[in-house]
Amino acid sequence: MAEVKIGYLLPTRDQAVRGGDELTRLITIAQRAEALEFGSVWAGDSPLARPRADPLVLLAAVAVATRRVTLGTAVLLPALRHPILMAHQLATLDRLTDGRLIVGMGAGFPTAGTQRQFDAIGVPFRSRVSRLEESIEAMRRLWSGKDVSFAGRHFDFRDVTLAPAPAGPTGPPIWLAGSGEPALRRVARLGDGWLPYPPAVEDYARDRATIHQTATRPVTSALYATLTLDEDPQRARELQRRSIEPYYNAPLEVIEKIQAMFAGPPSDAAVWLNSYIEAGARHIVIRLAADDHLAALEGFAASVLPRLHR
Template sequence: MTETRFGYLLPTRDQAVSGEHAPHRLIEYAVRAEALGYDSVWAGDSPITRQRADPLLVLAAVAQATRRVELGTAVLLPALRHPILLAHQLGTLDRLSGGRVIAGMGAGFPTDATRAQFTALGVDFATRGRRLEESIEAMRLLWTGEAVSFKGEHFAFEDVSVAPPPARPGGPPVWLAGGGPALRRVARVADGWLPYPPEHGVYAKEAATIRETAQRPVTPALYATFCLDDDPERARERLRKSIERYYNAPLEFIASIQAMFAGTPEDAAAWLNAYVAAGARHIVVRFATGDHGAALEEFAGRVRPLVSAEVRS
């Protein structure tokens, strides 16, 4: 039997949108999530397109304030960074946290805004997928702690080592976002899968594809957004306000490509159980709310107890 685990996405983007800029409050949320029994805490990445506090710096602070929760990135864009520097940062964070890092990564969603971010940083957007794969390969070499060499299409170095090495032998597990054509990459190089398909039936089909083709064990996760309220109509309107401010795009469009729920805690649990039955084993929760403290408690107290705790592997 495999336990269903739950993670919490820190509202780094929400703070930037509201102009709050209070990183210390993010750390308080992380500490509260650990106390409430969440299994992981996550931070997103987007230096320009959807501005927010730097995820690795935030998680370094969380590492010192917590003892148990895993620390994940949802998700990093390695194509924007050199793999030597990123391997050094992630390795140091893993050492600092005692081996609790999950390196969630993605290539970057194909939108004009994301393309502009790559352009601003001098990276060819068309090469982002290959850069992602080269970065993973190079970082895994560097995480051995030995002097290594690498030669790819976009990155190359000779006789390089970084210190300190990660706490975990081989480095943090790498989880990849994406569905559809990206599943081939997940099956080929990932330790975990962090998608957000809006339909559990799609999740089930893609999870089966990964199970059948993966070259290593892959943790099936889910990134999902929740707006909880005992009044479903009010929940939907609150979700709309939050999402349209977050993405500067209509809710209907975002909801057509991302897993989102607005309604009562009981209905949220039933919705989540369909994904668990489809194979999801680690649920990363994003709250569409202005009160994350209350949302953390409500989800832990009214949703999580109704979600299947153990499922067959």
């Protein structure tokens, strides 16, 4: 079996929900995740629909505070940004990390809150998927370090050269979120990785096989998973509810039908995650729904990490 990496999502949204603005604490948590042998640290993106610290600014700070751990966005919404500026930011961040960056991207989940976010920024919501695809093409060209011209449906520019170039010749890997036939085709055509959150492992295995049968490049199979740990399953579920419902402004019962979520004892959590690993997941990004995120991180590292098939 290929090496399996376990990543950790920084609780930027959780901190914002509770009115916290101690961003340096997030850097401390990232450093602790590195010390606990997590393979990666991630930050989410949503300036208005689910407000939180800007992921690229935060990850720049984490970049200089860490040495080994991979850094990633889970996930960035490129349709909200111009690809020249976004490519410039990501190339600079990739240089700061010495090539430790993964750019997780998504189009934006179709909810009323997400649409209001696009409306406020002045980007047509219905164009978000085509903007995502066009942005990927434009950024990969810009990361070459050469003089670039681009003519697309949404973006048109001439004779642009970015500096600095990314750490590697092709730029940081781009991982795409999404499920369903159009999204899977997009991953197979454009992605270096796939970062979904299907609640059923059978769906994960089926979709992964579809991608790998049609992909035009090697694709890393990843997973975004939310966990709440407690020996009492009922207590774990109530804790998860307290965390998830203000996070999304939606009932837990709605979110768990869409996303991979677990609440219960650490031993059962390991069995659940191992089922995805057996189905082909090779990089799992863990979001911990908890009151005390540093304690939850320590607890996961002590009670679940050693049980995972890596």
